[in-house]
Amino acid sequence: RDDAFWSDGTPITAADVKFVIDATANPDIPSPRRNNTRNIAAVNVIDDKTFEIQLSRATCVVWSDFINFRIVPSAQFAADFSDVTTNPLNTDPTVSGGPYILEEYRPGEFQRYSANPNYWGGAPSIPTLVNRVIEDPAVVLQAIQAGEIDYASLRGDEFEQLADTSRLNFAAFPQNNVSFLALNWVDPSNPQPAYDANGNLVEQTPHPIFSDVRVRRAIAMAWNKADVLETLGGETGGTLIASSVLPSLTWAVNPDIQPYPFDPEAAAALLDEAGWVINPSTGIREKDGMPLAFEITYSDLLAYFETIALVSQDYFRQLGMDVTVTKLEWATFLNEVFLGQRFDVAVLSNSGPNPPDPDSLARGLTYSRNDIPGSGGNVVSYVNPDYDALLDAASTVPGCDPAERAALYYQIQQIQHEDVVYDFILSPNLIQIMSNRVSGFEPGPWWGLYGFTQHVNEWSIGG
Known part of the structure; x- marks a missing residue:
């Protein structure tokens, strides 16, 4: 897409795609996803917005191999992959290609995100998202019932403990x-x-x-x-x-x-x-x-x-x-x-x-x-x-x-x-719970790929 940019203003390019795939395939990088590159002979950059993947053999699993690669801003990393495992961007991703940008991260407590006004899919209507870390399931349930949080993913036994679901939207899906x-x-x-x-x-x-x-x-x-x-x-x-x-x-x-x-x-x-x-x-x-x-x-x-x-x-x-x-x-x-x-x-x-x-x-x-x-x-x-x-x-x-x-x-x-x-x-199974004050949330079996925030730029908050 010509309108796809990283949050620092640089364009998202085919070189970014090539960097991630080549780094994953590099035997010096300890990546558990290297198996996903087994059928790749080469990744060729045609132009800034076009890349070509040459396969070493015909395969029926090309999409499941490729779809889980996470593209990164390659300009922020060493071209020889020497800092792939040590780059500060791994734990402090200040550059984003998505609808939100990480503003604050306190390990074990929360991550705070602000809307990315330049997101190619449209600027989100919700200005701030906070992802709270709550380890105790009982506290999660209390927070849901009290309206202190809008979203949570629950196990089946946890969901059955919810006393009142009248203000919630929910759906259960098998996890991948x-x-x-x-x-x-x-x-x-x-x-x-x-x-x-x-x-x-x-x-x-x-x-x-x-x-x-x-x-x-x-x-x-x-x-x-x-x-x-x-x-x-x-x-x-x-x-x-x-x-x-x-x-x-x-x-x-x-x-x-x-x-x-x-x-x-x-x-x-x-x-x-x-x-x-x-x-x-x-x-x-x-x-x-x-x-x-x-x-x-x-x-x-x-x-x-x-x-x-x-x-x-x-x-x-x-x-x-x-x-x-x-x-x-x-x-x-x-x-x-x-x-x-x-x-x-x-x-x-x-x-x-x-x-x-x-x-x-x-x-x-x-x-x-x-x-x-x-x-x-x-x-x-x-x-x-x-x-x-x-x-x-x-x-x-x-x-x-x-x-x-x-x-x-x-x-x-x-x-x-x-x-x-x-x-x-x-x-x-995973049961996704969302407060009914949030509109535009579409639970689905793609949780493992997108997280619960797919189409998050289309969400809005009512009363």
């Missing part, structure tokens, strides 16, 4: 997100990429517990995941899942794959078969003198992560496992666990793009080329060349016929299930 226990397949003391610099497969030391599929299957059957869903409001709060394919992608969900049943007797039998037997003197399972002891790590990012950790710990202990739980601040968890791959079991969630495609989550979480400590999403180090080939085939079906793609994703889900690549738990 899956939650799971990540069971590390390899030794967490020495994380390695699946492939070396020459493309050769790296032989990694197996995890002493979770490298055995019988143990992983026992874990999946040892605890009742419905307990977690109930704390989120039951069916209002989400859906139990059996794979990385989102329940909303009905065309790609294999109906024959169901979540592992809660069956502690079968789980105990699998552990016995794998050689982990109860020591009568301690009540803890052992194998060759080694106790079945491990740590579940989770972050403070979402409250229900703690629920998952504590509920699963309780069930695992009942079967003779010595389980500890550790809560980490999100930044530490991100670096040590998600990026660092230093964990036994981790409580995780992952979000796909909008519009969703079954390739995104499956590839991000399970493709062997994404087993890269520091940037890859395959945090459990799952390596299966035949599985990788299915993923590649499903994303390159000639003509992108949904039926042909679905048949391949059915096979992909079957392998995920049999190998217990992850112990999948649920896909949560």
